[in-house]
Structures are given as C-alpha cells and as structure tokens.
Amino acid sequence: MIIKEKVVKAEFIKRPNRFQAYIKLNGEESMVHVPNTGRCREILIEGCTVILREGNNDKRKTKYDLIAAYKGNKLINIDSQIPNRVVEEALLNKKILGLTKYDIVMREKTFGNSRFDFKLMDSKEQTYYLEVKGVTLENEGEAKFPDAPTERGTKHLNELIEAKKSGYGAGVLFLMQMDNINEFTPYDDMDKNFGEALRRAYRSGVDVMAYECSLGEDYITLSKSVKVKL
Structure with a gap:
C-alpha cells in the first residue's frame, strides 16, 4: 500500500507518554501523535531519524503522526493501524x-x-x-x-x-x-x-x-x- 499523505523526516527527541512524542523538524521542536501504544524503546531513541505523516484534519491537536523510525539503517514502521x-x-x-x-x-x-x-x-x-x-x-x-x-x-x-x-x-x-x-x-x-x-x-x-x-x-x-x- 502507498501512503498517500505527505511524509517528512525529522529528529526524535523524546516520548513523554504512549500517544505523544517530541521531534525536531526544520530546526523547530514540536509535538506529534504516536499511533502505537507499545513501548518501542529500542526504536525511539533520542536523536534517531523518524518518519512523519502529515494529517489532513484541521481539528486534530498535532500536525503529524510518527509512523516509522530508523533503527540504524533498518526502517521499522510502528503505525498500529x-x-x-x-x-x-x-x-x-x-x-x-x-x-x-x-x-x-x-x-x-x-x-x-x-x-x-x-x-x-x-x-x-x-x-x-x-x-x-x-x-x-x-x-x-x-x-x-x-x-x-x-x-x-x-x-x-x-x-x-x-x-x-x-x-x-x-x-x-x-x-x-x-x-x-x-x-x-x-x-x-x-x-x-x-x-x-x-x-x-x-x-x-x-x-x-x-x-x-x-x-x-x-x-x-x-x-x-x-x-x-x-
């Protein structure tokens, strides 16, 4: 399946709870949604490169979903949907x-x-x-x-x-x-x-x-x- 929404790379900073994470995109820190309730501790490590999917709902609290991350050179999708x-x-x-x-x-x-x-x-x-x-x-x-x-x-x-x-x-x-x-x-x-x-x-x-x-x-x-x- 093709991800039709816009995707961008960012730098992972931290994940304060199951549903939220902070990333750095274009030099600015912002909060994103994490569509995965698992721990993902071995993947979401400070400084790693993550993939964000842009949302298309103006009412949502965050602009992006964090859907994947690089564990070294390995890309792992973490979107539970x-x-x-x-x-x-x-x-x-x-x-x-x-x-x-x-x-x-x-x-x-x-x-x-x-x-x-x-x-x-x-x-x-x-x-x-x-x-x-x-x-x-x-x-x-x-x-x-x-x-x-x-x-x-x-x-x-x-x-x-x-x-x-x-x-x-x-x-x-x-x-x-x-x-x-x-x-x-x-x-x-x-x-x-x-x-x-x-x-x-x-x-x-x-x-x-x-x-x-x-x-x-x-x-x-x-x-x-x-x-x-x-």
Whole structure:
C-alpha cells in the first residue's frame, strides 16, 4: 500500500507518554501523535531519524503522526493501524499461503467474546477467523511479540482455539513491520502467558503465520513468509 499523505523526516527527541512524542523538524521542536501504544524503546531513541505523516484534519491537536523510525539503517514502521490494512491488501491479492481460497474478506467480526480482525469465507461458505498482530521488536534478525504485556492478545488466542473447536478455520498472523527477518518467536520474557497461549493454540490446530514486509518511507506491503519458532 502507498501512503498517500505527505511524509517528512525529522529528529526524535523524546516520548513523554504512549500517544505523544517530541521531534525536531526544520530546526523547530514540536509535538506529534504516536499511533502505537507499545513501548518501542529500542526504536525511539533520542536523536534517531523518524518518519512523519502529515494529517489532513484541521481539528486534530498535532500536525503529524510518527509512523516509522530508523533503527540504524533498518526502517521499522510502528503505525498500529497499518498491519490490518497491509494484510487486507494481501488477502485480496491472494498473497498469503493457505488463505488464497477465501474470496470474501470482512473486517472486524465477532466470535464469542472477541472481535477478530478478519472473517474470511470461500465459495462453499466455509469460515475462517484471522487475527493480525503487528511486530516492531527485532534483534539481529529475530522478531518477537509482544513488546509489552498483552492480556487482550492472550484472550484473542484463546478465542481462536474455541473457533477451531467449533469447526471453523482459525489463524493468527504476525506481521513484521520491517524487512530482512530470519525468524519470529513469542517474547516469553515479556509475557509468558501469551507465549504459552500461542503454543497451546498451535497444538489445537490454529494456524500461526509470520510475514515480513517490503517497505519504504511512503509505502509498505506484505512480502514473504518468515520462519516461526515456538
């Protein structure tokens, strides 16, 4: 997908809370919105280069959203709204292995006590529930999730298990919002319960998928599958 809004580079200064950051653009310091509630501590380091997307709503408090940052030479997209849009594009373009037979792609559908990101259906009305998790944490080619404890994420995995038990297809897709990833693994040191739930889901027949992205400062698209290590 192409980011249609104007994007600019800036220097990161600090992030006082989850939703706000201060940057320096054209020699001036200003506040921007951060569309990611994760910690991103290994990415948003003082002095790093960040990518800003200009907003088009005159009523918003900040002019820009901080959507990506350079970790050394590696560009990492941190916009939490991006993964679902990228995966939807990939589903429609039949780029996700094992899910190419599904022609009907619906967003934000409820099963049990959870609302999954996608409900897919094929020509025989077979149903598949898909949950998407954006991944921004990386170290030497190994990507991990989550970068902060997530009770909601564990709840989603347990509901996917129930969907599978009810006869539906079910899967979770981890989208690396970056390229050049060797493998993906759950970050047990950050959230042991999530890691255990992911392994339990896999043993229950829930598909566990990981894909990296091809990306630049003004585009990002799902590219190829990544090895999953559980």
